[in-house]
Amino acid sequence: MKKIFFAGNPFGFGGPRQVNRNLLKHFDDRVAFLHHSHKILYFIEMMFKITVAKVVVFSGYSRYDKIPLLYAGILGKKIIYIMHGCAELECKLNKEVNPIALEMSKRMLDKSNLILCVSQLHMKRMSEFYKNYADKMDFLTNGINWEECNKIVCSNSEKYKNTIVLIGGGRITKRNRQVCQAVEELNDEGNDLHVYVYGGIERNSNEVNLIKQYKCVEYRQSIPHSDFIKDLQKMHIFVQNSEFESFSLGVVEALCCGCDILISQYVGAKEYIKGLDNNDIIFNPQDVDEIKNKLRLLLYNSNNMRLMNSIDKEQSSTAYAAEKLINIGTKLLITK
Incomplete structure (x- = not known):
C-alpha cells in the first residue's frame, strides 16, 4: 500500500x-x-x-x-x-x-x-x-500549471487599453476600494480608465456598495474560471492590492494573458517573479497616492514581458x- x-x-x-x-x-x-x-x-x-x-x-x-x-x-x-x-x-x-x-x-x-x-x-x-x-x-x-498557461494565446491588438482588472470583490483585505479611488482620481486628471471588479460570495455588502459608487467601476459577479481567463486576455492591467495574500495564482495567470501587473508587497506569488522592481510593487495598499502614481507609470511602461521572462518555469x-x-x-x- x-x-x-x-x-x-x-x-x-x-x-x-x-x-x-x-x-x-x-x-x-x-x-x-x-x-x-x-x-x-x-x-x-x-x-x-x-x-x-x-x-x-x-x-x-x-x-x-x-x-x-x-x-x-x-x-x-x-x-x-x-x-x-x-x-x-x-x-x-x-x-x-x-x-x-x-x-x-x-x-x-x-x-x-x-x-x-x-x-x-x-x-x-x-x-x-x-x-x-x-x-x-x-x-x-x-x-504553476505551465502546461495550461502555455495554451493561453493573447494578442495586444485584441486588448482593450485603459482597462483594469481587480479580483476578490468587496473583501477588505483585497483593498480594491483604494484602487478604485486611485483610478477615479486619475480619470479626474483627464484619463478614461475602466475598472472591472470580479466578486464572489460577498459577506461585506457595505464595501461592495462603496466600490460600486465609483463611476469608473463595472462590478461583475463570479464567473467560471475559463470565462475569466477569456476576459483577462482582453484586459490591460491586473492589480492585486491585497494586504494579505498567501499566494495568488491570478497574478501569474494575468501575466500569461499578456496583462501588465501591479501587486502589493504582501502577495506570495512575487517570490517567483524575480524581475519585479519598486514601481511594480505597492508597499502600502491603503495609500491611494502610491497606487495612483504607480498606475500612471504602468499605463505607458509595460512590464509584462520583463516580468514573464524573469520567472523560472521549472522551479515554479x-x-x-x-x-x-x-x-x-x-x-x-x-x-x-
Whole structure:
C-alpha cells in the first residue's frame, strides 16, 4: 500500500482545489489520492486510505474533514497540513464571521505534525501570527500549471487599453476600494480608465456598495474560471492590492494573458517573479497616492514581458512542487 495519502479535495471550484488538481497530476505510485467526488464514496475512500497510509496530507479544509482528521490522529498517522490562507486573520481583517472555518483551521493547526504554508512570505507571516505553531511550520510554494498557461494565446491588438482588472470583490483585505479611488482620481486628471471588479460570495455588502459608487467601476459577479481567463486576455492591467495574500495564482495567470501587473508587497506569488522592481510593487495598499502614481507609470511602461521572462518555469512548476511534497512526506515517515 502507498504510504503517503494526499487527502486534499480536487473536486469543484476554489483556489485550494485547483492547486490540489494540479498537484495530483504529477504524483507517482508513491502517493495515493482521492478519485470519487460523490459524498458517500468520497468519505469511504478517504477513511480507507487514511487507514492504510503512514502520512496523511490535508490541503485546505472543509467541514467534512473533521472526522477524517480526528481519525488520522487516533490512528497515530503523521499529518501534514498545507495552509492556503489564515481563517482567523482573514475573518478579523475582513470583519467576517465564519465559525466553521475558524474551528477547522484551529483543528488542522493543532493536529498537524507539519504545517506547509503556500509561500515563504506566508510562512513568515504565519510564524509571527501563530508563535505557538512556528516550530512546525515550513513552506511549499504553490506550483504553476505551465502546461495550461502555455495554451493561453493573447494578442495586444485584441486588448482593450485603459482597462483594469481587480479580483476578490468587496473583501477588505483585497483593498480594491483604494484602487478604485486611485483610478477615479486619475480619470479626474483627464484619463478614461475602466475598472472591472470580479466578486464572489460577498459577506461585506457595505464595501461592495462603496466600490460600486465609483463611476469608473463595472462590478461583475463570479464567473467560471475559463470565462475569466477569456476576459483577462482582453484586459490591460491586473492589480492585486491585497494586504494579505498567501499566494495568488491570478497574478501569474494575468501575466500569461499578456496583462501588465501591479501587486502589493504582501502577495506570495512575487517570490517567483524575480524581475519585479519598486514601481511594480505597492508597499502600502491603503495609500491611494502610491497606487495612483504607480498606475500612471504602468499605463505607458509595460512590464509584462520583463516580468514573464524573469520567472523560472521549472522551479515554479506543479511538477516541482509535487516532487518536493513527496520528498517532505517521505522524510516525515522516518522521523520519530
